[in-house]
Amino acid sequence: MVRALLTDEGSRRAAATDRSGHRPATLPDAVVRATTVEEVVETLRWATASRTPVVPRGAGTGLAGGSSARAGEVVLDLSGMDRIVAVRPDDQVAVVEPGVLTADLDAAAGEHGLFYAPDPASAAISSIGGNIATNAGGLRCAKYGVTREAVLGLDLVLADGRRVTTGRQTVKGVAGYDLTGLVVGSEGTLAVVVGATLRLRPRPAATATLAAHFDDLVAAAAASAALTAAGLQPSVQELVDAAGLEAVDAARGTALRSRGAALLLVQCDGHGARTEIDAVAAVLAPFATSWRATADPVEAEELLAARRAVLPALERTGDVFIEDVAVPRSQLAAAVAGVQAISARTGVRIATVAHAGDGNLHPVVVVERGTPVTEGAPWEAACAVFDLALALGGTLTGEHGVGLLKRTWLHRELGEDSLALQRGIKAVFDPLGILNPGKGI
Ligand SMILES: Cc1cc2nc3c(=O)[nH]c(=O)nc-3n(C[C@H](O)[C@H](O)[C@H](O)COP(=O)(O)OP(=O)(O)OC[C@H]3O[C@@H](n4cnc5c(N)ncnc54)[C@H](O)[C@@H]3O)c2cc1C
Structure with a gap:
């Protein structure tokens, strides 16, 4: 057996779940901490x-409980x-192993004047392999696309230990079915990613950033939709509600909430960044109570750091269930209004943060510590949010994946025929069903 086999309780407990709030009733039998492809094959x-x-x-x-x-x-x-x-x-490519932290790859690319575009708010703590398996999104995905757009090729180990290479090292290529695209977002159910060839991009020559404040969240969401309708394409377009701002202020000592009940953070990049941010300001002006633009990268990074801090800051205030629905961008205001109505009706506290440029909302159900989030009123509220997203023509999950927690809802979105097709694909890759059973499809 492989060298790095751990069976002590501490190691098994540390690997038993993720940040979803899901608490499995039992611990896994063992943990294999692989450091080579051969160890993955052997396992x-x-x-x-x-x-x-x-x-x-x-x-x-x-x-989503995917690695529980x-x-x-x-x-x-x-x-x-x-x-x-x-x-x-x-x-403009990088070749990496799966455990590389996303921000480390971006920093390494930066030494060559390049960047790795997909930047989940967890970039400092999440791995490229996990990003690939969940098809992670992020702040600047509004302009540059999600992880799938950045993956050119994969080195995989199949369930029976066979090694397979998919995709290519070239920017283009259409030989055969797109197995790379299929494995991206497959949540560890089709194959284990042991290597990836990733697309890098030239670092933008300049950025310009704008923070706009609003009296209410619905106006901010409408303003975000107006940016899209106006044909503008910022690289970052992020929305935070009053509860999110209050949590960030408490965690970081800022005073964002005092400036309004919602914040829309917009960044434009490239040679025309300043011109484009002026156009953004003109579109937002009728909606916003105040706004401020800056070309100072330090001030911009402070604002982006505040946005990235929203989920950890909310986690300090109670136990959370983080939803991940996405809607057509024109429906963003209807979606946030619907979430507010669900919170009022169920009495469940829901804070909302959104990758607004993608129409991807994270309504965060916050409960007192120790209160189960997947039963009773909190789960009723979460399910009402799923219903709302589907009714608006959206999806259950924009970027976090189905994992364990959204599985019972999947047939509602996909329908039985599509689900059956997907189960057939799973059976081709993993006929014995040993890879991450009970997750995703
Ligand atoms: C504060 C915070 C902010 C976040 N912000 C974002 C965000 O902006 N955008 C976003 O998309 N997500 C976000 N997330 C969620 C999370 O960081 C992403 O889903 C991330 O891609 C998970 O990576 P990981 O390495 O932690 O994977 P894990 O949690 O370990 O695993 C996730 C899934 O990938 C599978 N997997 C992991 N590695 C491999 C591999 N090598 N081969 C095959 N399958 C594998 C697992 O089985 C599991 O199904 C956030 C999380 C936190 C805590």
Whole structure:
């Protein structure tokens, strides 16, 4: 068996769940902390021979219970495979192992005047393998697309231990079915990612950032939709409500809430950044109570850091269930108004933060510590948000994945025929069903 097999209770407890709030009743049997592809191959061959379910795990920052594991299962922890194998500026690609932290890759690309575009708010603590498995989004995905747009090729280990390479090192290529695109977002249910060839981009020549404040969240959401309708394409377009601002102020000593009940944070980049931010200001002016633009990167980073701090700040105020619905961007104001109505009707506290440029909302159900979030009134409120998103033509999950927690809702969005097709694909990759069972589809 592989060298890095851990069976002590501390290791099993540390690998039992993610940041979703899901608490499995039992612990996994063991944790394999792989540092080489050979160890991954060996683990999966053994798992196939012994019919043991395997739960791939990156950094454990997931918000859908995707890397939660229980008795009878073995966790395959890939965080130790953390080498940036190559950054090739001439081709604008990087080759990495799955455990590399997202922000570390971006920093390494920066040394060559490049950047890695997908930047989940968790970039400092989440892994590229986890980002690929969840098709993670982020702040600047409004302009540059989500993780799938940045993945050119993958090195995979299949459930039976076979190694497969998908995709390519070129920017274009259409040979065969797009297995790379299929594995991205598959939540560890089709294959284990042991390497990736990723697209980098030239760092923008300039950025300009604008913070707009509003009397209420619905006006801020309408303003965000107006930016899209006006044909503007900021690189960042993020919305935070009053509860989120209050939590950030308490955690960071800022005074954002005093400036309004909602904040829309917009960043434009490239040679025309200043001109574009002026156009943004003109569109927002009829909606906003005040706004301020800056070209100072330090001030801009302070604002972005405040946005990234919203979820951890809310986690300080109670136990949370973080929703991840997405709606067509023209429906953003209807969505936030609907969430407010659900909160008022159920009496459940819901704070909302959104990747507004993508129409991707994170209504955060906040409960007193120790209160279960997946039953009673909190779950009723969460389910009402799912219903609302589907009614507005949206989806249950924009970027966090289905994991464990949204599985019972999936047939409502996909329908039985599509689900059956997807289960057929799963059976081709993993006929014994040992890879992350009970997650995703
Ligand atoms: C404060 C905070 C902010 C966040 N902000 C964002 C955000 O802006 N955008 C966003 O999209 N998400 C966000 N997230 C959620 C989370 O960070 C992402 O889902 C991230 O992609 C998970 O990466 P991870 O390495 O932690 O994966 P894990 O949580 O370890 O695993 C996630 C899923 O990927 C699978 N997996 C992990 N590694 C592999 C691998 N090598 N091969 C196959 N399957 C694998 C697991 O089985 C699981 O299903 C946030 C989370 C937190 C705590």
